[in-house]
Amino acid sequence: GQNIDQPTEMTATEGAIVQINCTYQTSGFNGLFWYQQHAGEAPTFLSYNVLDGLEEKGRFSSFLSRSKGYSYLLLKELQMKDSASYLCAVRDLTGFQKLVFGTGTRLLVSP
Amino acid sequence: ETGVTQSPTHLIKTRGQQVTLRCSSQSGHNTVSWYQQALGQGPQFIFQYYREEENGRGNFPPRFSGLQFPNYSSELNVNALELDDSALYLCASSLGPDQPQHFGDGTRLSIL
Numbered sequence: 424g425q426n427i428d429q430p431t432e433m434t435a436t437e438g439a440i441v442q443i444n445c446t447y448q449t450s451g452f453n454g455l456f457w458y459q460q461h462a463g464e465a466p467t468f469l470s471y472n473v474l475d476g477l478e479e480k481g482r483f484s485s486f487l488s489r490s491k492g493y494s495y496l497l498l499k500e501l502q503m504k505d506s507a508s509y510l511c512a513v514r515d516l517t518g519f520q521k522l523v524f525g526t527g528t529r530l531l532v533s534p
Numbered sequence: 535e536t537g538v539t540q541s542p543t544h545l546i547k548t549r550g551q552q553v554t555l556r557c558s559s560q561s562g563h564n565t566v567s568w569y570q571q572a573l574g575q576g577p578q579f580i581f582q583y584y585r586e587e588e589n590g591r592g593n594f595p596p597r598f599s600g601l602q603f604p605n606y607s608s609e610l611n612v613n614a615l616e617l618d619d620s621a622l623y624l625c626a627s628s629l630g631p632d633q634p635q636h637f638g639d640g641t642r643l644s645i646l
Contacts, residue, residue, distance in 0.1 A: 466637045468636060468637075522577075522626075527576050
């Protein structure tokens with residue numbers, strides 16, 4: 424089976440750092456993706472981890488531990504425009520490659 | 535801008551009708567995946583097309599079908615529409631089945 428868990432909602436203030444966690448259980452694993460989705464818009468690709476460790480991309484970093492089935496997305500120097508849903512998705516290697524998404528974490532950044 | 539375009543942007547149908555949604559993939563992308571996203575949920579995988587062949591399917595009934603054309607654009611067809619089919623339908627294209635997927639803006643389908 425496949426199961427991806429993320430917190431439903433988080434709040435933070437402008438300029439702060441926030442960490443959004445994601446745990447997963449899949450029968451096959453070939454990478455974990457983070458997407459940002461503003462209300463009413465399409466998800467936009469943020470990061471991709473396939474090996475353990477930290478991937479840094481500007482203000483955003485993503486970490487993966489395959490043995491723990493765990494990832495996090497770290498957002499630094501938060502800006503108001505970072506208010507959005509953040510979707511964790513695992514690429515399942517069972518038969519063919521598809522993305523399995525969590526329900527998303529809604530982040531609200533306040534002044 | 536991802537270069538993935540979907541049409542129409544919004545659509546209203548009634549139960550029992552049929553609908554066709556369209557997706558133009560980003561230039562050079564040969565793989566298209568379709569997702570259904572209900573309000574407050576993450577996208578759910580419907581199926582994927584790679585070089586005009588269905589490359590995998592999620593847990594959706596046969597009334598959800600699709601096509602991919604030689605230019606790699608794609609269609610999603612849904613027959614016998616039900617109220618629960620109301621959702622945002624997302625198309626994502628990629629350079630290959632194992633590459634990061636880039637989403638279009640989606641088609642918001644409402645069933646009355």
